[in-house]
Amino acid sequence: MTLTASVDTTLTEIISGTTPGAACSPDLVAKPWVFDLQPPSYGPGSSMGDVIPAGSPRQGTLPAFYREASSEELDRRIRSAKETLGDRLVILGHFYQRDEVVAYADYVGDSFQLATAAKARTDAEAIVFCGVHFMAETADLLSTPEQSVILPNLAAGCSMADMANIDQVEECWEQLTELFGSEADATGRVPVIPVTYMNSSAALKGFCGRNGGIVCTSSNAETVLKWAFERGQRVLFFPDQHLGRNTAKAMGVPLEQMPMWNPNKPFGGNDALALQSSQVILWHGFCSVHKRFTVDQIERARAEHPGVRVIVHPECPMPVVDAADEYGSTDYIRKAIEAAPAGTTFAIGTEINLVQRLAAEHPEHTIFCLDPVVCPCSTMYRIHPGYLAWVLDSLLDGVVLNQISVSDDVAAPARLALERMLAAKPPIAAGA
Numbered sequence: 139m140t141l142t143a144s145v146d147t148t149l150t151e152i153i154s155g156t157t158p159g160a161a162c163s164p165d166l167v168a169k170p171w172v173f174d175l176q177p178p179s180y181g182p183g184s185s186m187g188d189v190i191p192a193g194s195p196r197q198g199t200l201p202a203f204y205r206e207a208s209s210e211e212l213d214r215r216i217r218s219a220k221e222t223l224g225d226r227l228v229i230l231g232h233f234y235q236r237d238e239v240v241a242y243a244d245y246v247g248d249s250f251q252l253a254t255a256a257k258a259r260t261d262a263e264a265i266v267f268c269g270v271h272f273m274a275e276t277a278d279l280l281s282t283p284e285q286s287v288i289l290p291n292l293a294a295g296c297s298m299a300d301m302a303n304i305d306q307v308e309e310c311w312e313q314l315t316e317l318f319g320s321e322a323d324a325t326g327r328v329p330v331i332p333v334t335y336m337n338s339s340a341a342l343k344g345f346c347g348r349n350g351g352i353v354c355t356s357s358n359a360e361t362v363l364k365w366a367f368e369r370g371q372r373v374l375f376f377p378d379q380h381l382g383r384n385t386a387k388a389m390g391v392p393l394e395q396m397p398m399w400n401p402n403k404p405f406g407g408n409d410a411l412a413l414q415s416s417q418v419i420l421w422h423g424f425c426s427v428h429k430r431f432t433v434d435q436i437e438r439a440r441a442e443h444p445g446v447r448v449i450v451h452p453e454c455p456m457p458v459v460d461a462a463d464e465y466g467s468t469d470y471i472r473k474a475i476e477a478a479p480a481g482t483t484f485a486i487g488t489e490i491n492l493v494q495r496l497a498a499e500h501p502e503h504t505i506f507c508l509d510p511v512v513c514p515c516s517t518m519y520r521i522h523p524g525y526l527a528w529v530l531d532s533l534l535d536g537v538v539l540n541q542i543s544v545s546d547d548v549a550a551p552a553r554l555a556l557e558r559m560l561a562a563k564p565p566i567a568a569g570a
Contacts, residue, residue, distance in 0.1 A: 143498035144237040145491050145514055152512060162186075162513035170291065170520045171200045180297050183516030185426040188297035195271060197293040197520075197540075204524040209238070212523040216242050219530035227533065228262040229526075230255060230277070232269035233468045234427075234489040234518040239268050239526060248468045249273045249336050250355045253280050256287070264288060264533055267542075268526065270296045270517050274542040275340040279552050286538045290525035294517050296337060298453075301423035302377035304341040306401040307332075311349065314374065314419075317410060323371060330419075331370030333362060335378050337425075340544040340552050342376065347551030352558040356452050356467040359385040363418075365562040374399070376421030380428065384452045384459045386418045398422050427515050428453035431487040435508040436461045439485040443504070449474055450487030450508070458487060468492060475500055490514050 142148065149166045151157035165173075165182035173181045174197045178190050204212070220227060220242065230252040231243025240246055245255040249269065256265045257280040265281060266288045267274040274289040281287060311332070318329035332351035334342045343353055350369065354362035359381055366373045375382035376399075383396055395415060399406035400422040406413075413419065431454045439446050449471050450462040459465045464474065468488060475484060480502040486493045487508045497505035532539045544552065 143495040145494055145512065146236055146238055148494065148512055160511045162511050166512075166514070166519070169205065169524070170293075170522050171197075171205055171524065173520070174199065174291075174293060178293075180295065180516040181293070181520055183519050184430060184513045185297040185516035188300075188426055190295070190297070191300050191303065194295055194300065195292040197291050197525075200524060200528060204528045207524065207527070209523065212527045215527045216523060216530055219527070219534055222534060223264070223530070225261050226263045227266065227530070228256065228259045228264075229266045230268060232273065232518060233472075233492045233495075234515045235268050235521060236491055236514070236519060237495060238523055239521050240491075240495070242523075242526060243268060248355070248357075249276065251469065253277045256281050256285075260285075264538065266290065266526070266529060268521050270294045270299075271542070272296055272299045272337060272339055275544050276336065276343075276556075278542050278544050279340060279343070279549055279556065287542045288529050288533075288538065289540050289542050290529050291520045291522070292540050294520040296517055298377055298423050298425045299338050302334075302338065302342060302401070302421050304339070304345060307342060307345055307376060310374070310399055310401060310406060311345075313405060314413070317413060318371075327369055327371050329371050330374050331366040331372075332374045332376075333366050333382075334376055334555070335359075335381055338377055340548050343552035343555045344548040345551075347554035347558075351555055352562065353555045354381075354559060356381060357469060358559070358562070359452070360389060361562050362559060363389060365558070367417075372416050372419060374419045374421075377423030378425060378453055379420040379423055380425070380455055380459075381452050382418055382420045383456055384454075384465065387456065391417045396420055425453040427489050427513075428487065429455065430509050430511075430513060431455075431458045432508075433457050433461045435487075435510075436485070439506075439508060443483050443485065446483045446485050447478070448485045448487070448508070454487050462487065472496065475503060475505065478503060489518070491518070 152159040152161050153164050153167050163182040229243050231240040231246045253276040256277040264286050274287050278287040322328045332346045332349050334346050336355045395417040397408050397412045397416050398420050428451050448462040449464045452465050483504040485508050490507050493507040529539045
């Protein structure tokens with residue numbers, strides 16, 4: 139496989155036959171605006187098999203100029219717009235974005251790091267978020283009312299975030315309240331505390347804010363669960379079952395006390411006894427990027443690269459996390475590679491754009507993706523320099539396109555849930 143950081147280049151070479159390898163879909167070499175005109179879907183890539191909810195945001199037709207412009211022309215326009223707009227603009231790029239978009243980002247990071255960066259840039263009138271919909275919503279929650287948050291392609295959603303919608307969660311909560319009641323026990327702990335992963339809609343963050351709950355990230359999930367257990371007898375964790383299971387298991391919660399709630403089944407597919415004895419009720423959601431990683435891939439990596447260091451993301455299934463040497467957030471993975479002695483071999487279980495970028499940035503190491511099939515995040519891949527140039531040119535004309543705004547009735551409780559997360563600090567280790 140090519141050593142370039144660009145997954146776009148890798149895919150083109152694989153599908154044209156000039157580089158050995160495999161891609162999960164030949165459609166990945168098509169421009170994303172091709173899929174804007176088709177029936178709603180997440181597009182080619184890891185989430186292409188997931189069912190997109192009715193009413194999901196759709197992107198209108200990108201003007202022909204931006205569809206037909208060369209990469210050199212798009213580059214010229216983007217850089218010119220950035221220079222003209224100056225401090226009035228900040229561009230945020232998620233770790234999983236294609237390299238051709240990350241090249242223009244003022245900040246690169248995970249969803250919460252980027253939202254925090256947006257909060258710090260109060261001088262910017264426009265925040266262009268090259269990520270997915272829930273990330274742009276979080277940036278809107280943390281930015282000022284005078285700032286505009288822009289998502290270059292409205293079709294850049296998140297299939298995992300879509301696996302739990304507000305109506306389903308409200309219905310689940312109603313049934314749990316009917317079963318457990320709402321009164322605190324003798325220690326003052328209420329029957330259930332809702333915890334939502336950052337990778338969720340603003341509506342779900344608002345739900346947690348209204349019901350005594352909290353938000354978590356992949357890096358602080360254990361701290362947040364400890365916070366929740368201090369206040370509740372059990373936790374309802376959504377939308378990602380794997381992050382919830384892996385984190386709670388590491389904290390000593392038995393698997394039999396972590397029933398799954400499937401919103402498509404009566405009572406979530408459970409009986410009252412299983413729920414009564416639960417400590418963590420897991421939502422039936424998952425990330426299709428991280429679901430691709432397997433124990434067989436880890437065993438193959440160990441056989442082919444003796445001494446390999448295997449690090450996977452906590453959104454991976456439990457057997458994969460258990461088989462790896464380490465697991466952690468995207469930021470954890472990045473820092474582990476930066477701190478390793480030269481010559482370390484890494485097999486990484488997370489999105490391919492980040493893995494290939496890390497490999498290009500750290501030639502002193504051998505770094506490869508556990509999954510040999512190149513299959514980027516479908517929805518991150520909906521962002522392209524053509525859309526970025528389009529929204530930036532419009533800003534030059536004084537027009538804000540694709541603005542993401544969270545309504546006040548949702549924003550206030552959602553901010554409360556985020557503030558609880560920020561206030562929940564991990565314990566300081568002895569001697570630290």
